[in-house]
Amino acid sequence: MTYEQFKAEICRQIQQRLDPGTSIQLQPIHKNNGLILDGLTISTSQSNISPTIFLNYYYEKQNIFPDFEAICRDILLTYEHNKPTENMDLDFFTDYELVKDHLAYRIVNYEKNKELLKTVPHLKYLDLAVIYYCLLKISKKGSATILIHNSHLKLWNISSAMLHKQTCQTTPQLLPYDFSSMSAILSEAFNDTLSPLQDTGGTDLSDLYSITGSPHTDLSATESFCAMYVLTNSHKLYGASCILYPGLLKRIAEQLDADLLILPSSIHEVIILPAASPRRHAGFRNMVAEINQTELAVDEVLSSRIYYYSRSQKALSICP
Numbered sequence: 001m002t003y004e005q006f007k008a009e010i011c012r013q014i015q016q017r018l019d020p021g022t023s024i025q026l027q028p029i030h031k032n033n034g035l036i037l038d039g040l041t042i043s044t045s046q047s048n049i050s051p052t053i054f055l056n057y058y059y060e061k062q063n064i065f066p067d068f069e070a071i072c073r074d075i076l077l078t079y080e081h082n083k084p085t086e087n088m089d090l091d092f093f094t095d096y097e098l099v100k101d102h103l104a105y106r107i108v109n110y111e112k113n114k115e116l117l118k119t120v121p122h123l124k125y126l127d128l129a130v131i132y133y134c135l136l137k138i139s140k141k142g143s144a145t146i147l148i149h150n151s152h153l154k155l156w157n158i159s160s161a162m163l164h165k166q167t168c169q170t171t172p173q174l175l176p177y178d179f180s181s182m183s184a185i186l187s188e189a190f191n192d193t194l195s196p197l198q199d200t201g202g203t204d205l206s207d208l209y210s211i212t213g214s215p216h217t218d219l220s221a222t223e224s225f226c227a228m229y230v231l232t233n234s235h236k237l238y239g240a241s242c243i244l245y246p247g248l249l250k251r252i253a254e255q256l257d258a259d260l261l262i263l264p265s266s267i268h269e270v271i272i273l274p275a276a277s278p279r280r281h282a283g284f285r286n287m288v289a290e291i292n293q294t295e296l297a298v299d300e301v302l303s304s305r306i307y308y309y310s311r312s313q314k315a316l317s318i319c320p
Contacts, residue, residue, distance in 0.1 A: 096158060106240075182228035281319050
């Protein structure tokens with residue numbers, strides 16, 4: 001079965017199983033790094049928002065375990081678990097004074113997102129680009145994001161510089177950083193394997209549906225003996241952008257009493273360790289490249305470079 005046939009059959013079968021007055025729509029969704037996925041949305045008159053369920057994953061699954069009945073059940077269960085039960089008032093989005101406290105920034109790879117960057121306000125930073133989004137609380141289940149485009153700046157009558165200044169204030173407030181030793185994270189993961197698994201049912205909604213993560217961790221509480229640390233934010237959402245938080249890398253360098261190497265493990269987090277000999281940089285670059293190729297989805301990759309934070313210069317740079 002071709003992918004086009006698969007999509008048509010899934011849409012037909014899902015529509016047959018829905019209540020009258022419920023409709024479905026299949027449309028291409030542009031993700032990070034130029035990835036385009038096919039998103040299925042199920043809409044009702046009770047709500048003006050709906051989770052987006054990507055069919056690409058299910059096609060890959062179907063090629064291994066061809067069971068249309070199981071796939072349809074899983075899609076419907078995912079929808080039922082994540083669907084909002086009320087309308088969201090988006091009128092506030094036209095008023096900058098109302099929306100500004102919900103704005104945040106994130107970082108993406110510059111070269112891999114050149115087409116996207118033609119349509120959105122952005123700031124080039126090293127081999128990365130800073131872009132902006134609105135973070136909305138949808139329900140107790142999670143949040144949604146709306147990417148800010150150039151058209152929004154015209155609507156709000158603001159400049160890209162004003163947008164960047166605002167998000168420098170609001171991003172650390174909306175998404176406090178979380179800095180943890182690798183040993184603590186591995187220990188927590190090990191303990192979780194001893195407990196019953198809980199299904200969070202995460203699925204995309206208006207570009208991203210996310211379950212919030214652990215609270216802010218104070219630097220003084222980290223384990224000084226651990227050589228590797230993970231920096232992200234409280235939502236585990238676009239947490240690599242924490243490297244831009246004012247003064248944060250300086251504080252971490254002071255805590256570790258060393259310059260820093262920063263390894264971009266994904267768009268959601270970075271690995272930080274005390275700076276090593278330049279002779280080891282190639283090994284760390286190879287490690288990042290392997291993670292990008294074998295562990296991450298295409299849209300989760302941030303960069304194949306590694307970065308160096310100098311305490312004396314108080315600046316971040318790309319390792320040569």
